[in-house]
Amino acid sequence: MTTSIVVGLDGDGSGMRALDFAKKLAKGMGTCELILVYVIEWSPYSFQTAEENAVRHKRREEEIEAALERVVTPSVAALKKEGFSARGIVRHGDVADLLNTVAVEEGADQIVVARSSEGGFVKRVFGTATANLVMHATVPVTVVG
């Protein structure tokens, strides 16, 4: 049976650390698919002007394209070159919520994420995406330092 690992990407160094660790795990497991997930932070309850609403569909497509082009597609290509089985997913929403949702949908064995780099006031009040994921996930989570 093929196992799979969901890896949270964020477009910078911490996401790559998570990916490096996931690669190590995958090598040890044998047949393992790496599912790279990039979440574009978005809330259906945010406030926007009418003009922003009118171009929202277009912006959404652009955001997905940019995420695929800059982060997800190059990472997947690099993994495939190294001989891994890999694919990428880009979604809009809450990071913690979506990483868990994708892991459940895909039947993944675990989620690998990096320790968040957010800090300060926001972190103290709302917690980081990683902390929220660890608190609420229904799939095992590995946090890479």
Add this chain to the structure above:
Amino acid sequence: MKKLSFAALAGLLATPSAAFAQEAGGIDQAVNEVFAAVTGPFVNLIFAPLPGTSFPWIVLWLVVAASIFTLYFGFIQFRAFKHAIQLVKGDYSDPKDAGEVSHFQALATALSGTVGLGNIAGVAVAVGIGGPGATFWMILAGLLGMASKFTECTLGVKYRNEYPDGTVSGGPMYYISKGFIERKVPGGKIMAILFSIFCILGALGGGNMFQANQAHAQISGILGDYPGWITGVIFAGVVFAVIVGGIKSIARVTEKVVPFMGVLYVVAALVIIAANYQQIGWAFGQIFEGAFTGLGIAGGFVGALIQGFKRAAFSNEAGVGSAAIAHSAVRTKEPITEGFVSLLEPFIDTVVICTMTALVITISGQLMVDPATGNYLMDGNMIQTVGGTSGVALTSAAFASAFSWFPYVLAIAVVLFAFSTMISWSYYGLKAWTYLFGESKRAELTFKVVFCVFVVIGAAASLGPVIDFSDAAIFAMAVVNIAALYVLMPIVKKELNSYLSRLKSGEIKRFKG
């Protein structure tokens, strides 16, 4: 004649500040006179009272339409209320559409265009003339108006234009022209053009100059008197940065602060009402008794009814068609769902926020009562108030009776509400403009620059007739829009029946909750 007045306005803007103070009065007066002479007949026609009454026929036009839609759609505002809330919560939103405009966002955007000065100052005027009884009629008209919004916003989404690049444009001009062809009724194109012209004028006037003018009045009330053009230039600069420069951060801050202010306003009102809980029964007694007897106000219960209906119609814009433009950007496969969501708008605007203002004014005891008769003491056609205040000052005094610092919060709220209303109306006007002149960057920029120029004019001068004209233009939108809604309402009914049967059968999928 119109060109002449615009030239005079341009001259007004170009005048250096020092000379401005001396000459503004003269120029203002000249502009007023020319404008009043040209637009007077139109303004008088729109706001003409019904023979033998002081009841403007346009208010009756809006209330009768709302009543007809209420009956035609079988009291949809009550039947669909729960479902509307489920839609706003996202219970029926496909998770795959995440990142698109949600029902909540479309509703919040439309609300930021309607919640404003009318809810704070307008209600005080209504209660100050019509007594607490006006509140009853205002709530009734607000509840009926929910059916008008439902009708126009469903059509707004159904007949919007979706362009290949993924952007959308919608509103009455689109549903009138496309819907009339579908119903094989002639004259759609002419009505759509007429609507667009009124919409542009309304956007520049009521949606811009009036807001800038009132914002300046609030700021100068706190900081002391200073020339209006200073406020105008600052406001125009910020509006320019948002609508032309695309500085999203300003819009984002405003769009976050405005709902916060709205909630703060309602919470403050609830606290005042709760602190005077012994008076709640009495206040509702005044509202019901006043609604049917008038409690001594000028014109008796008819006076209360006129004021209440007028306030609701002018505040929530149901039937005007503006909301249909704002709601049309939502991502949904079912246009009727946005109709359901939009019916919450008059409820929040009129039934909740306006009622809060009316209750606080009544409970705070600002309206003076003759202890002998229990009737209100009159001063001309106005009820006497404790501090001799009216309009926004009356609301301010009522809130200040409980929280002495509240007038400052209220002043900030009024300025922010004015700003968000301007941003919303700049878009409504823009959509009407591009409908007439084509969707091009150049056409858009022309309108946006004109819009910013009118911000300065609105704040700088008290152009009474211009404001009257733009109010008349907003309600002229309703004349065209409601006439079209009568033609198009069978299409909405078909959509409604189809949706409700699919909802019942489970074909419309619920994703959460």
